[in-house]
Amino acid sequence: MTELELKYGCNPNQKPARIFMEEGDLPLKVLNGRPGYINFMDALNSWQLVKALKKATGxxxxxxxxxxxxxxxxxxxxxxxxERRIYFAPEGELSPIACAYIRARGADRLCSFGDWAALSDVCDGDTARFLAAEVSDGVIAPGYTDEALDILKAKRKGGYNVVEIDPNYEPAPIERRNIFGITFEQGYNSLDxxxxxxxxxxxxxxxxxxxxKHDMLLSLITLKYTQSxxxxxxxxxxxxxxxAGQQSRIHCTR
Structure with a gap:
């Protein structure tokens, strides 16, 4: 599949909207739901972050x-x-990837309300059950167990966005974007x-x-995918x- 039609662009009046590859197939599949423009911006940026974290820390x-x-x-x-109490984690033993997402969401549960989740590893039942109970727009992962997929497909009356991405996909060395009809071009930020x-x-x-070291790598990689x-x-x-994104560095620090 070389292109995927989206519900709409950044705003409902911005139609038509799509994601596509100029060459080859898209490195992702929508397993459930119908993600929008901003959903995919969140999905692809968050995937880069967790992929980099997994590579840096193991x-x-x-x-x-x-x-x-x-x-x-x-x-x-x-x-x-x-942590289990303050992050509303379920009882019993939890998988490492479930712990990772519970901790990520627990960092700021207010800002995570209606989030997009990204997982470096296959989404399992533990992670899916926690996601099912939270207000979330979608999830991206390199794969899903059958149990996890069944749980997630039942979320939001069957409309929850579930995206699977090829973990081996590497982007082209040059990236482009258009602003006001003008094309910008630069090398992909492949800094390791x-x-x-x-x-x-x-x-x-x-x-x-x-x-x-893990904490420092986590902070550096997180900042790489944070709007300044x-x-x-x-x-x-x-x-x-x-x-992220505040005009004032002082208020950003606060």
Missing amino acids: LPAAASFKHVSPAGAALGLPLSDV ISEEMLQNIVTENKDLPQQA NSVCYVKDGMTIGVG
Whole structure:
């Protein structure tokens, strides 16, 4: 499939709307629902974030996106008893990818209301059950178990957006976009954020624990996919504050 018709563009009056490939097939499938223009902007940006996090840390990662910026992002680390209570997590053992999304959404549950979810790993039943109970517009992942897909297809009276993306897809080296009929062109931002960036420690204390490295990578990668001005605070493998798009850097920090 080279193109996909969308419900409408950024606003209901902006029709027709579509996503398409100039060459080859789209690297994604809509398994349920009918995502719109902004849905796909959130989906594709959030997927890049979690894919980069998984590559940088080796851990499952998830993000909760709103308005083309992350409301939260996190790694798939176990939930403490306190975290379970404040993030409304279900009882019992949970998969790492479910923990990742629960922590990502828990970073800012107010901003995550009506979010787009992104998962670095296959969506399983644990993750789907948590998503089913939350107000969310859709999810993107490299795959879904049969159980997860059945759960998600029943959400929002069958209208919940479920997108599957090819995890091996790589974009073209040059990207373009149009603004007011004028085409902009630039190289794709393929900067690889990895532990190699953390070698030059300028403080007297040269000890940088692995957990701190993961937190720094999480913050740097989150900021890469956040509309500026942007500030990101991270603790224990999850964002605890992401300031995005404010005109004032002072208010962004607050």
